[in-house]
């Protein structure tokens with residue numbers, strides 16, 4: 681699996697439609713300070729489901745939408761599509777190519793698309809569990825992140841190893857089942873209360 685292309689429109693400094701194409705190998709993005717290099721990495725993080733504005737170097741989630749310049753009006757939405765080559769089927773779907781897209785409007789309305797079909801954030805997250813690519817994966821290392829990992833709490837550091845050895849999806853499924861079990865237990869208590877009231 682490798683990143684084949686990124687399409688952006690209205691995301692941060694990318695006011696025009698832009699498509700970056702990558703090949704199997706190493707690609708470097710170079711440019712002067714403030715030209716938008718980090719915005720490309722932010723776009724990848726965002727489309728993979730980043731929910732924290734701070735992680736995207738903004739104050740609110742709407743800050744990812746092109747805010748306008750002297751020469752160009754602000755745009756009403758931001759759109760990013762990431763296409764992965766999946767010919768080795770590392771992503772657990774039948775498609776040879778997988779495109780994940782995210783769009784957000786100034787109104788706050790937003791959507792995720794998986795090969796053009798609307799889906800939930802959960803679907804995007806689950807697709808990338810244990811591949812190292814998800815928003816919590818180790819394939820995007822931001823500025824200062826290495827230091828954070830080294831000086832962080834052992835539990836936080838463990839998350840990185842969990843992802844690397846491929847047990848995140850089991851841990852997430854277990855957490856979801858435990859939560860469901862907990863709510864069923866509460867329902868059972870409520871039913872028992874009602875039954876004993878009627879006796």
Ligand code: ATP
Pocket residue numbers: 691692693694711712713714715716717718719720743744745746747748
């Ligand atoms: P450096 O080399 O200094 O780290 P960089 O090339 O990584 O810089 P970025 O941080 O990616 O640059 O881009 C910063 C630019 O993006 C700034 O000019 C900023 O004004 C612009 N920018 C960020 N958010 C928006 C937005 N919502 N609308 C328009 N421009 C934006």
